[in-house]
Amino acid sequence: MKKILSLSIAGLFSLSLMAQPPKGDANKGMTFGEKINAEGSISSDELIKKLDKENKLEVKVEGEVAQVCTAEGCWLKMKTATGTMMVKMKDHKFLVPLSMNGKTIVVKGTAEKKVTSVEMLKHYAEDAGKSKEEIEAIKEPKQEVVLQATGIVVTK
Numbered sequence: 001m002k003k004i005l006s007l008s009i010a011g012l013f014s015l016s017l018m019a020q021p022p023k024g025d026a027n028k029g030m031t032f033g034e035k036i037n038a039e040g041s042i043s044s045d046e047l048i049k050k051l052d053k054e055n056k057l058e059v060k061v062e063g064e065v066a067q068v069c070t071a072e073g074c075w076l077k078m079k080t081a082t083g084t085m086m087v088k089m090k091d092h093k094f095l096v097p098l099s100m101n102g103k104t105i106v107v108k109g110t111a112e113k114k115v116t117s118v119e120m121l122k123h124y125a126e127d128a129g130k131s132k133e134e135i136e137a138i139k140e141p142k143q144e145v146v147l148q149a150t151g152i153v154v155t156k
Contacts, residue, residue, distance in 0.1 A: 026097050026154050028154050030153070032095070032096050032153075033090075034151030035151065035153075036060065036106065036153050037106075038062060039060075040060055041106045042059060042060070042061060043063065044062070044063035044079065044081075044085060047061050047080075047111055047145065048145060051111060051113050051145060056110060057110070059110075059111050060106055060107070061106065062107075063078040063080065064078065065077070065100045065101055065105055067128055068098050069128065070127060071127040072127070073098065074088070075088045085111075085144060085145035085146070085147060086124075086145070086146045087107055087152075088146065088147070088148055090109060090110075096152065100154070103154050104156035106155055108149065108150055109148045109150050111145055112145070112146060114143070115144075116142050116144055116146070118138055121142060122135050
C-alpha cells in the first residue's frame with residue numbers, strides 16, 4: 001500500500017513538472033530571453049530578401065506572431081509576405097506565452113534558410129494542436145527560414 005501511495009505521489013509530482021508555456025499576457029515592452037530593444041530591427045520581409053544573398057545572418061527582425069507552440073511555448077511562427085517563418089528559442093533557454101499570438105515582436109538571433117524534415121514538420125503540427133488528418137497530410141520536407149532566437153521583445 002505504501003508503495004502504491006508513494007508511486008501515486010511521485011506520478012502527480014512528475015506531471016506538475018512537465019513543461020508548459022508561461023501563463024499570462026504578453027504586453028508591450030515585455031522581454032523573453034536576452035533583454036533586447038527594437039532599435040535596428042528589419043521587417044520579416046526584408047530578412048527573406050537578405051537571405052537570398054547570404055546563407056546566415058545575425059539580425060533583429062520585427063513581425064507579427066502567427067502561431068505559438070501550444071505544448072511549451074518553445075517556438076513561434078512569424079508572418080511574412082510569403083507565409084510564415086519559424087522562430088525557435090535557442091537551446092530552449094526560454095519560453096513564450098500563448099498570448100503572444102497576434103502580437104508584434106522583435107526577435108534577435110541567427111537566421112538561415114533550412115530544409116525541415118517531414119518528421120519535424122509533423123512534430124511541430126502536433127505541438128500546434130493540429131488534427132490527426134492534418135498531421136498525416138504532411139508528406140514533403142519544407143524549405144523555410146529558421147531563426148534561432150536569443151531574445152524577444154513585444155512591441156505592439
